[in-house]
């Protein structure tokens with residue numbers, strides 16, 4: 001008999017997991033309290049980079065970026081993926097050492113990486129003035145996508161393959177029997193299955209708490225803006241990241257998309273949000289982005305007083321070590337988590353969903369998801385204040401942590 005699964009959350013991580021579980025022959029129900037793909041995922045910047053701080057993550061991000069590039073071919077749906085490449089500029093010795101280590105890791109995994117001069121970087125992205133960078137890394141196979149299309153694309157393809165989508169269905173409890181998760185209670189009645197996946201984004205921890213499970217996560221406000229069109233911005237110009245300033249810029253609809261990681265981020269406790277809360281109503285703070293823009297004005301002079309077309313933000317979930325939480329919850333058989341996106345879950349989702357589905361169906365995955373198990377936090381972060389401080393520290397100036 002086919003394995004049955006309930007996936008809570010039709011954002012990028014949940015929809016990707018539902019798609020891959022369905023491909024592996026599972027009977028999947030994908031439940032979301034709101035419209036699918038309507039919360040944090042569609043508000044992302046859509047950047048996808050292969051570089052990562054651990055080998056497990058680098059392998060997943062290489063797979064994920066290539067899966068995004070072939071998404072249309074694989075699922076029949078466009079996600080507007082642009083193989084633009086990405087530039088990363090380091091201005092301090094520490095930043096340079098970190099970037100070179102990440103590039104070396106990628107090179108060891110067979111990815112083409114280069115170091116380019118300031119002049120070459122500016123030729124590739126004419127709106128970027130690198131100045132006195134110590135080193136500029138270039139990964140030509142990185143890219144970006146239109147974020148709103150990805151969860152919907154995964155969900156629609158999963159449904160075509162036999163999954164059932166249940167939008168506007170709020171999970172209110174996790175059903176347990178003999179130490180196993182056996183389903184969920186919802187505002188539309190109970191659903192039973194062999195396994196449950198908690199991929200509820202900012203709400204992951206409160207749902208797990210219903211099952212008596214503590215997941216060390218902290219949702220944090222993260223924002224970006226998009227300018228009106230600017231002369232000479234082209235879609236295939238590379239994504240640019242400044243490491244020490246922790247900002248990113250990429251082309252978007254003829255303008256530039258700008259986002260970054262401030263020193264004093266705003267944590268949000270999902271337990272304090274009203275039950276009908278939607279990310280669309282989140283209070284934003286353009287001042288944060290204006291300050292970051294001022295800091296890097298010499299590198300992106302075209303952003304000075306550029307009229308804005310879009311300002312958006314969402315609630316990515318941070319973990320104390322900056323790595324996602326993917327895998328089985330050891331204290332409850334049949335209960336899996338896909339969360340702790342650390343502002344990278346959209347682009348990670350194709351590989352995270354594939355690896356988690358393999359783990360669920362086969363009991364093992366390649367790469368081994370052990371390093372991303374919640375087990376690594378078993379003895380720590382029981383104090384909410386300590387957890388919050390560690391997660392906010394991970395967020396602040398994220399590119400140099």
Ligand SMILES: Cc1cc2nc3c(=O)[nH]c(=O)nc-3n(C[C@H](O)[C@H](O)[C@H](O)COP(=O)(O)OP(=O)(O)OC[C@H]3O[C@@H](n4cnc5c(N)ncnc54)[C@H](O)[C@@H]3O)c2cc1C
Pocket residue numbers: 008009010011012013014031032033034035036037038039040041042043044045046047048169170171172199200201202203204207222223224259312313314315316338339341342343344345346347348
């Ligand atoms: C401004 C910004 C820029 C970003 N840039 C990037 C980027 O460049 N690259 C990248 O990879 N990532 C980026 N991210 C991060 C990315 O958006 C997240 O990692 C990703 O969206 C996480 O997906 P998710 O599925 O966990 O969450 P979500 O998309 O929020 O999905 C969770 C879903 O769970 C549902 N849910 C919650 N509780 C319940 C319940 N009780 N019952 C039923 N359903 C429930 C919600 O309604 C929601 O639809 C960015 C984020 C922001 C805000």
